[in-house]
Amino acid sequence: MAADAQDQLTRPTSAAPLLVPLADAAGARDTPQPLISHGCWYPSADPTGEHVAFICDRTGVPQLWTGPVHGGIDGGELHLLDSDPDPVTEVAWSPDGRWIAYTVAPGGGEHTRVLCVRPDGTGRRIVAGADSGSSAYLGCWTRDGSAVAVTVAEPPPAPPGAPDRPDAPGGDDRVEFGELPADWAERDGQATLLGGARRGVVGPEPNGAAPDGAVRDRLTAYLVDPYGAASPVLVAAESGAATLRVCDVSQDGRLALVRRGPRGRREAVVVRTADLGTGSVLRVADGDPWIGRFSPDGRTAWLRSDHEREFAALLAAGLDDDGRRRGLSVVAEREGCDLELLAFAEDGRTAALAWNVRGASEFQTLGLPPAGPAAPAPGGGATGTAPPHDVGLPHEVVTRIGRAGPGGLVLALSGSQRRPGVWWLPRAASPARTPWSSRDEDAVPPGRTPVRPAPLRPTARDGLVLGGWYYRAPGRGEGRPAPCVIHLHGGPEEQERPVFEPLYHELTGRGLDVFAPDVRGSSGYGRSFVDADLGRGRFAAIEDVADCVAHVVLSGRADPTRLAVMGRSYGGYLTLASLVWHPGLFRTGVAVCGMSDFATFFAGTEAWIAESAAHKYGHPVRDRELLRELSPMSRIDALRVPLLAVHGEHDTNVPPGESEQVVRAARERGHAAELLTLRDEGHEFRRADNRRLFRRTAADWMERHLTG
Structure with a gap:
């Protein structure tokens, strides 16, 4: 890091982030009527601990709000600090109380920018990420609140003579540098070829080539003064970095x-x-x-x-x-x-x-x-x-902890029977719900019973003990096998948690059970469990899905003739893999933002994601044959059942082409296959109307194929 950062000082590759003023947000505006089913999360308190900035989707989009920690009738003292429709993802109130920094995702996509606003809604400005093609991520505040840390993702440099930007006259966002292997897929994103032929100039090496010859994205972290009185200060810089976040700066700087x-x-x-x-x-x-x-x-x-x-x-x-x-x-x-x-x-x-x-x-x-x-x-x-x-906690899972004045804390909590909310924890006391967080009785629509899941511990065929949670549809007694949806989480390092999941309640409300397992590669079970799917271990993770099915069938919970599989991101990949590796097991599948071919995924994803994913899945060049074997598209002829794919139109993590090609291939083989594209969404679905559309479409599909 040191050599690369020093090189940044002597050979700048891009300008430091510039402040971009925006129109003031009307912080004192009348509070919009809440959605009954709203959630509140990611709290950050002011220095007194009396007020909290947080994310809330009561208008249908996750936006920046402030409210009192206690007091206020039905959240009547709430203030919406940014009414723009771009989803907010992170929040941090400055230690001096003068600014609130937050991250937004313009258009709902994966590229983000960092903004600051005063607590009264004035002075709103973009701190980093305003440049076309760049993305910025929020870091910590300095202890005195004079600067906020931001990380800027800079695209790889173009070769000599190439346009400065893909959108410049004569530019082409598919331009390739140097020779690629003959079977390298056409890319539809900004990824780079890891470990391939030299494709550009990058890094501090004298000859301008990266150690493995690849063009790399560059991550640079700065301390930025929100007032703009002082120039940004470089803290760290790396080429080819997967992540770079400033988590703290010492008191003395x-x-x-x-x-x-x-x-x-x-x-x-x-x-x-x-x-x-x-x-x-x-x-x-x-x-x-x-x-x-x-x-x-x-x-x-x-x-x-x-x-x-x-x-x-x-x-x-x-x-x-x-x-x-x-x-x-x-x-x-x-x-x-x-x-x-x-x-x-x-x-x-x-x-x-x-x-x-x-x-x-x-x-x-x-x-x-x-x-x-x-x-x-x-x-x-x-x-x-x-x-x-x-x-003691009133609900099952803590998702965020923040300071709240001398001795106090604020906690973001979620449970299987309530929507996410913010709770105040004074010194030596029990947590108290903030007045603007949803009540337990508002978790699901009237007349529908929220479901509390039961933990299960299936055993894989090689003896590895797995985990997961089983959601039984209301009104069904023990010993009655049910139609069951196996839902696979993303990551794969994520973990299935007993938190409120509207999709599961939509499915159980249709009379379908849900089993959400943790196959190998999931977190929460130790480092060895996380690493158990590396390399050829991913074949064992695919077998884990079948072993989880065997567990719920043999225990009498699930009907073996009415099973479906579904998942998002890596879970979407695992869904497709399960359908073609175990073609007689499921009646149907729903793959959400899933990878269908590792070659096209690596060619189309963001460069920093490619850097990170190469360790988890395999290197796209050195492990090309393994990745081909693991790709569902390589076994698509084994598909036997209808398929629904769902994707966000702005997903640059797993590009929409991954769903498009598998749906096209399924149709060519005579199978019923549909693609739902969600507008103004990226890899995460953040807008309430799109989330409802997704849930209802998926539940209609499952109900039709499992109970119709």
């Missing part, structure tokens, strides 16, 4: 804590801001990108890490003046459980810990040692720490 690396190989990097040199590097866990924080004196980095461990724990890394590690100890751990979320109270000496216990959350607060990493104590804690304080 000497050090920055940066998260980088592809899936399965995330790292915490301590960077010296004076010379951009690397102090220390330590492996950290996948999942939530907010990996830790410096102690008030900057001598300790508290990290959520699985360094040389099966499960993530809270580690303390002692640091010297240059940010180099001088010690490492375990502060908090739980046997067989991942530390999933880590946050800190305002004083920096109290940690808030959310543990993943078989899919549900258990929450604790913990006093930290006053200075430096402590030696491990018997029982796994560290000397100098007080015993952890357990906090």
